[in-house]
Amino acid sequence: MPFDPSIAAIRFGTGLGPRIVPPSSAAAMIDRLAGPDATAQALPIQPFAEAWRLFRDYRLTARDMRQAGSEAERDALEVERDRLREALEAARLAQARTRIARVAVAEDGLRERLVLFWANHFAVERKVPVGGLLIAPYIEEAIRPHVAGRFADMLEAVTLHPKMLIYLDQARSVGPGSPVGRRSERGLNENLARELLELHTVGIGPYSQEDVTELAKLLTGLTVNEEEGATAFRPAWAEPGAETVLGESYGPRPGLEPIRAVLRDLAARPETAAHLARKLAVHFVSDMPDGDLVAALEATFRSTGGDLLAVTEVLVAHPAAWERRKQKVKTPLEFVGSALRALGVGSERLLMLDDRDTRRLLLNPLQVMGQPWDQPGSPQGWPEAAEAWVTPQFVAARIDWAMTMPERLLPDLPDPRRLVEDALGPQAAEEVRFAAGAAERLSEGVGVVLASADFQRR
Amino acid sequence: MAQLTRRGFLGALALGCSAAASPLVTPVVFASAPWESRLVVLILRGAMDGLDAVRPVGDPDYAALRPALGQGGLPVGDGFWALHPALEPLLPLWQAGEMGAVHAVSTPYRDRRSHFDGQDILEAGSGGSDIEGVRDGWLNRMLGAVPGVRAETAFAIGRENLLILSGPAPVSRWSPDARLRLSPQARRLLEIVHHEDPLFRAASDQAIAIVDGLEAEGMERGGGGGHVRLAEFAASRLRGDTRIASFSLGGWDTHFRQAAPMAQALGRLSETILTLREGLGPVWSQTAILCLTEFGRTARENGTQGTDHGTGGAMLFAGGALRGGRVVTDWPGLDEASLYAGRDLSSTRDVRAHAAWVMRGLFGLDRGVLEGAVFPRLEMGADPGLVL
Known part of the structure; x- marks a missing residue:
């Protein structure tokens, strides 16, 4: 199958949207990826060293509190510890808003998807309840700079990273x-x-x-x-x-x-090339990927010494990657991010959410959809198989989010018939077009478009 | 046998979609589960203080270790033991032999005393002080060893991704706070936009059926706290084709002025067990509830009338299928020399051995499977006789 701008945005990016111009060609996708990381510059994440200082101050204060000599000293340290704990949580939530905003608004959706893919390949979790703020800076410093670089450099940066x-x-x-x-x-x-x-x-x-x-x-x-x-x-x-x-x-x-x-x-090692080639094809294209696609990725990985830009180029240039049928299910973060994108929710709106709404509108729903923020449960990362995400509970959570949250994020919901085109492009499934026009209420029309199987897949 | 999908696709047909021939258009029929016994595993997150929940008041060293926390309690049996006063609602169960405790037990985890690592090792069921690369949960591996297991056989309940049930064997997950309030028109439209995709169609049909079922039972609004809703939902599934359920209760990390938070946590645990008992009805007699925690707490009170992370602790158990009314233990004593590292209650038995013997008793599982695939490197030892 040939290149298609909508498929490019949906399968290899973070979706279509009214504010987004989809890629014009596979070469344009790769050119942009080879260029500067504009999204990271526009929407920065705090440095690891800064997050660590906050984390360390908290731990030292908590230790001093436990060893306090007097009740008065202890109470004073407890106030300070609680203040630091709130600061740690505020930093974590600010990072989460930034990361979700990047998925929602990035011009270069392919780069965001590669960052999600490699961050999941090198998955980490918080080691103590207050340690969540260390994860985003780790991804930012050890993974993000290398997604269009060499795998060997990423491996070294990750393996030697304190996180x-x-x-x-x-x-x-x-x-x-x-x-x-x-x-x-x-x-x-x-x-x-x-x-x-x-x-x-x-x-x-x-x-x-x-x-x-x-x-x-x-x-x-x-x-x-x-x-x-x-x-x-x-x-x-x-x-x-x-x-x-x-x-x-x-x-x-x-x-x-x-x-x-x-x-x-x-x-x-050749086994590394084979392992990563298959993993990339499974993540971006199909749980049962085309053998020729995997072979082409593996061959390029080996011949270029693990040049990830070259490997990504093979991925987006291969005919098997452009099949019309969407075989993969979006992860909850990809779903929520692409829904925000399709709705045209801007980064300014997302960054200005307060901590309570960050939890209520974004992080808690992601958890009920099966993707608690930065907690995949093991170093294996999030699962790939569609069946792992499409369970009754997780689908109920996706439907519930689609039906209720957009109107809390946007003052004026789009006409569902327009949303179908914004979200799914010219190839939108007929039944979604029909349902969008048949809803009794605006919020339900928006909800059925975003909850549709067509939108949930990529 | 349960029919989950009672609705046809008439709505979709009426609105102009074709209901293609598909096995999912016919009602989803579940085969019965492989056994009748029910197992509920409650994970008590934060490290329950076993020495406070079930107090060894007859041990000569106890009073000195717990000058503030050890006061009062409900004597049981010959008086060596006393239950924490907040367990009073469960005293009738204890006296009826439907509740008991195992004491001075722990997982193989030692020394680091981290909640996260301790819980991972508890749920993974791994055989050392390290998770050792085990990425699935022991309940999931148990399910994997049994033929005829379906997704409905086991339920992981709540928002969290319970490691104990994670793994390749099929498991259902539901959180009672997952909402799905849909107008009739929205339902019909959802059927349409999922109709061409069997995976989404099956999942959303089942979700709607579960929510409808809860509504019909008047549980949708849900009274009481989160733990009561978790227990009500668990009971509603276990009355049907579900045989295994797991969820967690928090609030056990009592470093500071322990009396109040401990009473609250035990109060929630009591409500949870009583809600399960009421909801299970006749099935209670076939049910075993195990309350597991990542490790125990220090034998001594700390400087703030609390306790810190320790080693050996207690496993509370309840259910009509178990032989309660007693504390099962190889009691190590609380004198200085008997404490682990001079600070913690020693663990005289791997808590996994008790869980393994309960599963052997309830489900007839092979000992080789329990000591290998389910719990790596476990030696089950002698049968403690928990199952009636």
Whole structure:
């Protein structure tokens, strides 16, 4: 099938909308992706270091409060702790508004979708209830700059990022033969090593438990400076000697250099190319993707040494990616973001929501749809299969949002018949056109368009 | 047998859409579940203080550890144990042998005492102090080991994505606060815009049927707090073809002036169990409710009449299928030398062994499956005889 602007916006972007000009060609999509990241500049996220300072202040205050000598001192620290906790939550919600606004208004929808895809590939979660504000800056700094760059660079940025080191327990892993390991009970934690192989690079199959353990030993010493929220290497925690991972020897001197070397090698493995090619095709095109599409992505990944711009270009240029039938179901965030886009809700409206409305209109509904904000439940990230999202509860939540929330976000709802064209373009399903014109009330007309199977798919 | 989709597609037909021949146009008929017994797993998030809920008042060291918190209580059995006063509504169940406790138990999680890690390990059912790459829940793996399981067999209830039921085996999810208020016209139009897509059509039909069912039972408006609605919804499903339900109750992280929040949390737990009992009606006699928490709390009160994160704790249980009226334990004692790391109640048995024996008793599951696929590296040991 040939290129089509509506399919380009819906399948590879964050949807159509009255304020959005859909891409004119696959080449134009790639040109824009290769250019500057205008969306991130217009809608910035706070730096990780700034989020960390707030997080650290809270933790230190909470600790001082627990150790307070007197009731009066304790009460004063409690007031301060509560103030900091509110500030952490306010920062998290401000980031959430910004991230949803980006999905809703970005000119370059493809970049937003790639950021969502790679952030899910390298999924992290908060480690303590107040830690949610660290996730968006991690995505912003370790993932977003690399979506049109090289996979090896993204892998290194992610693996060495303090958020990932904390999330997958690397920050407290100690080599059993290291100076610290020999005189304490602290030991090896294999979490990061396991996920690095299984989820982030080669996928299940080519490695053994021995490879996991060796890689975990190789990673020892890599930890986080809690004071600054920065990556650190502590030689006293590092397992001495060389380690062998997938047949390659690293070391024997511990340090960041052998860790960078193993990451480069893992990024270049053919199994990594195959794993990522399939994952991209499954995410963007079909739960059962065309074999030729996967092969083309894999071949380009290998021939270009993991150049993600080149791989993305193959994805949007391949005929199998342009089938008319929409085989994928939007995730709840993609659904809500594309609905806001179709309704023409601007970033100014979204950024000005107060914290209560951010929860009521956006984050709570996403949770009932099955996508609690930044909490996929495991490092595996959100599921891909349509069946995981299209359950009675989750669909009820999508319908309920479509019927009730647009009128709380927009003073004047669009005519549903216009919304069909804005949201679905010239190929809108006939039954959706019919239903849009048959509703008794404006809000229900808008609701049935957004709740339609045609709009829920991409 | 239940007919979920009682509506035809006449509305769609009348409005000009073709009702193509599809298995989903005919009513959805569910096969019966593989067994009659019901299992409800309540996750108590925040780490319930087992030493406060079920107090070892007969232990010579207890009073000194709990000078403020240990006052009062409802003596049960021979008087070694006393229940927290807020459990008074459940005392009749205890006396009838329909409620009891297992004490000095925990998951294999040790030392780090983080809620999140502790809950992940509790729900994953993994066999070490680390999640060890286990990404699905033990109830889901149990379902995966049983033939004939359908999505309606198990319900994860509430807004959260309960790890305990997550995984490849089919599971239903519903949150009683999921609303679906639709005018008749909106319903007809929704049928039309979902009609060509079997996946969406089936899901929205079932959603509407569930909401209609709740409305017919007068539950739609929902009285009481969130926990009562969760319990009412669970009971409504368990009366039908559902056999397993799980949801969570929070409010157990009582670091500071514990007396008030503990009484509130136990009050909600009591209402939850009594709501389940009332809602289950005759099915109560086939039901087992297990109340699991991520870990216990420190044996000593802290400086603010609260308790901090600990190790060993208690599992409360209830239901007509269980042998209650007692505290099942290999009591380690509370003297300094017996405390774990000098601070926590020691755990003398893996709480997973109790859950495994309950599932073996209720569902007849093979011991090899329970000690492997369901709970990695568990040794079930001797049968504690919880199931009647």
